Amino acid sequence: MKVVGFVGSPRKGGNTDTLVEQVLAGAADADHQTEKIYLADYALTPIDPVYGEEANWTDPRQGVADQLIDKIVAADAVVIGTPVYWFSVSGLLKLFIDRWALYQRSGQRLRDLTSGKKLVVVAAMADNDTDYLKAVLAPLHYTAKWLKMQWAGEVIATGVSDPGDVEQRPDLLADARAIGQSL
Numbered sequence: 001m002k003v004v005g006f007v008g009s010p011r012k013g014g015n016t017d018t019l020v021e022q023v024l025a026g027a028a029d030a031d032h033q034t035e036k037i038y039l040a041d042y043a044l045t046p047i048d049p050v051y052g053e054e055a056n057w058t059d060p061r062q063g064v065a066d067q068l069i070d071k072i073v074a075a076d077a078v079v080i081g082t083p084v085y086w087f088s089v090s091g092l093l094k095l096f097i098d099r100w101a102l103y104q105r106s107g108q109r110l111r112d113l114t115s116g117k118k119l120v121v122v123a124a125m126a127d128n129d130t131d132y133l134k135a136v137l138a139p140l141h142y143t144a145k146w147l148k149m150q151w152a153g154e155v156i157a158t159g160v161s162d163p164g165d166v167e168q169r170p171d172l173l174a175d176a177r178a179i180g181q182s183l
């Protein structure tokens, strides 16, 4: 089984990165093939779609995202990691997800190609107060539903601010690894 993880924080070695890494390490324990992708390494730009017939939606700058979305299509399970920024997912992750709307291969759109794939969500946030967490995760839940993906778990690190904070939280690291092992 192939598992691809996307780090939606610009901070390499930060809390999101560490947790995505743990999920992938768990998947590797279970003998799955893993790959980690830093979205920050790619020149993702805001979507600028040319509307018309949905089948003809296009944007000349879609190519960078498409090469990453190909990895989702090739995978059996996907890990999406984001820091919480302004009570929401990161802009970097949103740039990527917006581009999922334009993906097409041989006339098939992404949602024709993602049915049954597993999705794990990782989020890191400084607050301990999680009253808005549901709102942060809601777009990802709806996205999974739209893509007919299976929600395979979530790891939410609250109270982590600086890089390395999550490494002091063995409970969360173990949760992340266990989710990876369960894929």
Ligand SMILES: Cc1cc2nc3c(=O)[nH]c(=O)nc-3n(C[C@H](O)[C@H](O)[C@H](O)COP(=O)(O)O)c2cc1C
Pocket (backbone or CB within 6 Å): 009, 010, 011, 013, 014, 015, 016, 017, 082, 083, 084, 085, 086, 087, 088, 124, 125, 126, 127, 128, 160, 161, 162, 163
């Ligand atoms: C632009 C920005 C906005 C943030 N907004 C929030 C927020 O709304 N709630 C929160 O709990 N933490 C917020 N944080 C803190 C980060 O979520 C926190 O530092 C997290 O651990 C960063 O993850 P990383 O190490 O993977 O980058 C914000 C940080 C930045 C830079």
